[in-house]
Amino acid sequence: MSPPDERLPDGFRVVLDPRTRRRDGGAALLGGSPLRLLRLAPRARALLTGDALTVTDVTTAALAARLLDTGLAHPDLPPVDPADVTVVVPVKDRAGELDRLLRALRADLPDVPLLVVDDGSADPAATARVCAAFGARVLRHATSRGPSAARNAGLAAATTTAVAFVDSDCVPRPGWLGVLAAHLADPRLAVVAPRIVALPAARPGWVGSYEDAVSALDMGPRPAPVAPLTGVSYVPSAALLVRRAALGAGFDEDMQVAEDVDLVWRLAAAGWRVRYEPAAEVAHEHPARTADWLRRRAFYGTGAALLAQRHGSAVAPVVMSPWSAAAWGLALAGGAPGAVGAGVVLAGATARLAPRLAPRPGDPPPTGLAATLVVRGTWSAGRTLARSATRHHWPLVVPLLGVRRVRRVVVAAAVADAVGAWWPHRREVGLLRFAAGRRLEDLAYGAGLWRGALRARSPRALLPARPR
Incomplete structure (x- = not known):
């Protein structure tokens, strides 16, 4: 289903991302993901005098939407009463976890309808007893059909405007749903996801501190639009608030993994907005x-x-421009000729980019800005290559480790990747434990990636791509 042709409503407020930078006296904004330079028309520049913009008419609505979609700004909305939401919980054989979840939901949301979809539990009576204790309605699948089918059954049974999916191994923090529901003021908003944080483990293992810091389910502390090939390319289905009309039939029931990523990408391709809200x-x-x-x-x-x-190059493990690839290829070749060649490539890229960044035709090209963007892009590409060597493509790299030069480059990449990822979490977990967790996680993910590609008899998930 396509999104409605409606603008953001009056009173909708957006604020610039703290990382967005004004340039040329406020005539341009630099930021977003992917990084971009947005030139503001004189009218837009006059409207955006501070770091916030409140929608009052068609013009401000269009500007606010543009800022949202580029990631240069984010909604700034007070929590609302989630009065038209059904909470759907898919569950199988987790009566204890379900009791914990429903208890937390009822304490925070005493009047919100709760719908539990029992996906073929071995002891359905236990699930029914827990649901009865908290006034939750129960749907049952006689045999397990998977989490996607369970969520879709709840989606079809709900009659409210919105549905909140919450997995049974979760415990929402108080006020979570009101924060998410405020985003439904945007008529093009299909899905908004909370931040997934760690529930303290009853018996912590050694990997606990690493997982608590950088879980694959945690998209970080900053709000963001969600779309493929951006800083936040997906959100997990552990907890989501969705506009029921936007989802149609819902999740792809043929997918037992990555069904949440597929849903988000299908919605984004159809023109809907998907957002991540860590508040x-x-x-x-x-x-x-x-x-x-x-x-x-x-x-x-x-x-x-x-x-x-289903989505082609949107899943590419390496995305970089030809000039970044050429610069790194020359640099990794080693020696003075490689370094000089990389410098020539970057200088050429800067010379080509600078005229395109000029405020008006004929103005002096902003060479400094162009050089900054080229260097940032090249650095980002280098991090992507390091990640690829240690995560996505390690089965190709391991046989080459007998070559001394390759071994030195790979070890340097692995160390730099671990230290760079650990630094923001240095107060939460020690470097050695973090580095061990990082490398083990990458080995496991890469093994699964290659197993999936072999099973599909297709290398598409392993191939690089150019930026769109």
Whole structure:
């Protein structure tokens, strides 16, 4: 279903992302993901005098929408009463976890309808008893059909405007749903997701501090639009608030993994907005045992092949421009000739980009800005290559480790990747534990990625792509 042709309503407020920078006296904004330079027309520049913009008419609505879609700004909305929302919980054989979840939901949302979809539990009576204790309605699948089918059954049974999906191993923090529901003021908003944080483990394992810091379900502390090939390319289905009319039939029931990524990308391709809102938090019970954790990471990796079949290069593990690829290729070749060649490539890219960034035709090209963007892009490409060597393509790299030069480059990439990822979390987890967790996670994910590609008999999930 296509989104309605409606503008943002009056009173809708957006604020610039703290990382957005004004340039040329406020005539341009630099930021977003992917990084871009947005030139403001004189009228738009006059409207955006501060860091916030409130919609009052068609013009301000169009500007606010543009800022949202580029990631240069985010909604700034007070929480609302989630009066037209049904909470849907898919569950199988987790009566204890379900009791914990429903207890938290009822304490925070005493009047919100609760709908539990029992996906073939071995003891349905236990599920029914828990639901009865909290006034939750129960739908039952006689045999397990998977989480996508369970969510879709709840989606079809709900009659409210919105549905909040929450997995049974989650515990939402108070006020979460009101924060998310405020985003429904945007008529083109299909899905908004909270931040998934760690639920303290009853028996913490060694991997717990690593998982708490950088779980694959945690998209970080900053709000963002969600779309493929951006800073936040997906949100997990552990907890989502969705506009029921936007989802149609819902999740793809043929997918037992990555169905949440597929849903988000289909909605984004249809023109809907999907947002990540970390001001709302839902705690999740992460795997405590190392073996369970690694199996889960490998399972996630198998989903890339399914996504490649449906979305092509959106799932590419390496996305970089030809000039970035050329610069890094020359630099890694080593020696003075390689370094000089890389410098020539970057200088050429800067010379080509600078005229396109000039405020008006004939103005002096902003060479400094162009050089900054080229260097930032090249640095980002280098991080992507390092990640690829240690995560996505390590089965290709391992046989080459007998070559001294390759070994030195790969070790340097692995160390730089671990230290760079650890630094923002240095107060939460030690470097050695973090580095060990990072490398084990990457090995497991990469193994799953290759297994999925072999099973699909297609290399598409392994191939690089150019930026769109």
